[in-house]
Amino acid sequence: MPELPDVEIFRRTAETHALNQAIEAVEIDDQKVAASSPQNLSESLRGYWFTEAKRRGKYLLMPTSGETVLVMHFGMTGWLEYNQGDKPGYAKATFNYTNGYSLHFINPRKLGRLYITDDIEAFCQYMKAGPDALALKEDAFMERAQKKKGMIKSALMDQSFISGIGNIYSDEICFQARFHPKTKINDLSEIQLVRLFHAMNDVLQTAIEHHAIPEKMPAHFIIPRRKEGEYCPRCGGAIKKDKRSGRGFYFCPHCQE
Ligand SMILES: [Zn+2]
Structure with a gap:
């Protein structure tokens, strides 16, 4: 199961490649990964871009240029891939950018989830996520x-x-x-x-x-x-x-x- 160090590596991938480019479309290949409706997920993100890649424990938090924050949780096993071309196996959600590249949420054993929130603190409180182990003094x-x-x-x-x-x-x-x-x-x-x-x-x-x-x-x-x-x-x-x-x-x- 991805733990803090794994998710920090995914965060760095997202930060390096996936920020500040407009999202053209969101493809949800497995409806179960969308904690809210796939339509809501898509509408909240389309036309906006990710401005930051943050992390709280095992959650990857991606604020957008709109009102919302995309939250990823990788479940039992999962990772991110950024590419141009074929969709990798087990890609359960894909964010297509206007530059022709895509960010794929890969989740072979399911249980991964994508959430949309407009308030990170409220989300973490609702999910009962305590302070991040590396941020804690x-x-x-x-x-x-x-x-x-x-x-x-x-x-x-x-x-x-x-x-x-x-x-x-x-x-x-x-x-x-x-x-x-x-x-x-x-x-x-x-x-x-x-x-x-x-x-x-x-x-x-x-x-x-x-x-x-x-x-x-x-x-x-x-x-x-x-x-x-x-x-x-x-x-x-x-x-x-x-x-x-x-x-x-x-x-x-x-x-x-
Ligand atoms: Zn020993």
Whole structure:
């Protein structure tokens, strides 16, 4: 599932290629991706242009020269492609520009959504999207974290607490901060919470620097080692998978307590 670093890469694609050119037509190839009606989506965008590409957690926000903002959520898997010519496979929506190029919203496993809003803050509140994990400052994080209950991993993945982190990056943050994912966040001392905050920032920034490609992550990351039989890059011990909770999580029982 695309998480904050992935969506940041999509945001950069949109920012580099897809701004300040008039949208000639919007093609919706799968009605389910349009959270409002495809007609409304098309009418809100046609003749206008995207002025900015912003991000909040896993949402890509594209304000237009009109009154509205297009919001993209990539669901289980998805990405953006900008090209001239053939429509790529799994393109569920296409924004055609007057210059002959198109921006494609690709979504192979569905569950991706396109929304139209005229108020980003109201939209985020309605979707219960908390502050973006990379935009959150240390003191604001501490204030929120000190009131939070539950396991560290669940807290990191709770989009209303912090937005942008999912299954894969929450494992990496716990690994880098050396906390067992099931440790209760309210059992952490102030110093430990600061450590968690810095691990969160380092992991997300580093992932973006490596274009959010798992195989290209640095050697001290466990993301490329999410397999049973793999070894911990820190201590050389076996990586464990805990299968009890949903999709399961990976950790090193020796390094994470
Ligand atoms: Zn280890």
